[in-house]
Amino acid sequence: GNVQIDFFNNVLIEDLYVEDLNQDTLAFLKRAEAKIDYFSFVEKRISLYAIDLNGFYLNVERSYEDSIFNIDAVRLNQPGVSNESAVEVENPWNISLSNVSVKGTEIHFNDWYGGTQFNSNVDEIRLVLNAIQLDNKAIDIEQFDILCPHVAFSKTLANPNYTTQK
Numbered sequence: 093g094n095v096q097i098d099f100f101n102n103v104l105i106e107d108l109y110v111e112d113l114n115q116d117t118l119a120f121l122k123r124a125e126a127k128i129d130y131f132s133f134v135e136k137r138i139s140l141y142a143i144d145l146n147g148f149y150l151n152v153e154r155s156y157e158d159s160i161f162n163i164d165a166v167r168l169n170q171p172g173v174s175n176e177s178a179v180e181v182e183n184p185w186n187i188s189l190s191n192v193s194v195k196g197t198e199i200h201f202n203d204w205y206g207g208t209q210f211n212s213n214v215d216e217i218r219l220v221l222n223a224i225q226l227d228n229k230a231i232d233i234e235q236f237d238i239l240c241p242h243v244a245f246s247k248t249l250a251n252p253n254y255t256t257q258k
Contacts, residue, residue, distance in 0.1 A: 112162035122147025143192040156204040192219040207250035215240035
């Protein structure tokens with residue numbers, strides 16, 4: 093992929109590809125572009141606006157014979173990341189996103205082990221967030237529109253070793 097950052101104006105990411113341990117596509121992003129409010133960094137705030145994401149694909153899967161999702165292996169194998177509980181961060185940064193447009197989204201969640209399949213295609217998602225506050229885990233959503241969604245959900249027979257966790 094390609095990442096270009098102009099610290100005074102915008103961020104551009106193109107052809108971002110992530111694969112799972114089986115070398116299958118886990119996630120792909122054709123193009124993401126956002127404007128940056130450079131001076132927000134002084135206030136411990138990340139402010140992005142006019143965010144355009146195009147061609148996002150996510151494929152989360154767990155086979156019938158395996159109890160681990162393909163996305164779990166990516167998270168567990170990050171260099172320098174401990175699998176211990178997260179450390180509390182004092183005074184975390186706040187994030188604000190406004191005028192987010194996501195076009196051409198395809199999400200697949202196939203849990204063959206647990207017996208749940210969810211597949212969706214969405215032409216466009218429009219989102220306006222007033223703030224994301226990491227310290228109190230709050231998201232202030234002003235607008236959330238999903239245009240032309242196509243969703244399929246099904247339940248199948250789970251692996252006999254599958255148990256629900258409470």
